[in-house]
Structure formats: structure tokens, C-alpha cells
Amino acid sequence: MQMSLMEYITKYFNGDIYRYAQYEGVSREQILKWINNECYIIKGRLVMPVKHLPVKEIL
Template identity: 75%
Template sequence: MQMTLMEYITQHFNGDLHRYAQSEGVSSEQIIHWIDNECHVIKGRLFMPVRHLPGEQAQ
């Protein structure tokens, strides 16, 4: 199953970014950066894009 990081946080942490950040051992600001960077959760793993390629549309 694939979902955005925000969808995952909403589903598993009731949308609480601070609580999710604590569970990951990072700051809430870091979580916001991951969300802005379009990170996804796929099969229970967090995937972070390295970079967006030219000509590719974000979906």
C-alpha cells in the first residue's frame, strides 16, 4: 500500500505531527520538510525522493 507521509500520519497518529516526530526521534520541522518534499510510505517504509527530474510532473 502506498500513501503520502501526511496520509500515514493522519491514519496512524491522528494527524499529530509532533507525536510522529517524537516516534522518529526528529523535530516537527523535519517532518514538515519531509512532507513538503513529497515523501511517501510504501509497504511500511518511508521513501524520500532524491530529486525531481526535469520534465516529470509531480502527481
């Protein structure tokens, strides 16, 4: 199952970003960076994109 990091925080931490930050051992600001960077959860693992690729096809 895949969900955005914010969906995960809402579901498992009642939307409390600060509490999730404490759980991860990082700052609230770091969590906000992860959310803004479009990190997501797959099978219970935090997945961070390495790079956003352009939408148009490269030929």
C-alpha cells in the same frame, strides 16, 4: 500500499505531526520538510525522493 507521509500521519497518528516526530526521533520541523519534499510510505517504509526530474521527455 503507497500513501503520502501526511496520509500516514493522519491514519496512524491521528494527524499529530508532533507525536510522529517524537516516534521518529526528529523535530517537528524535519517532519514538515519531509512532507513538503513529497516523501511517502511504501510497505511501511519512509521513501524520500532523491531528485525531482523534469516532466518533459529527454531525447
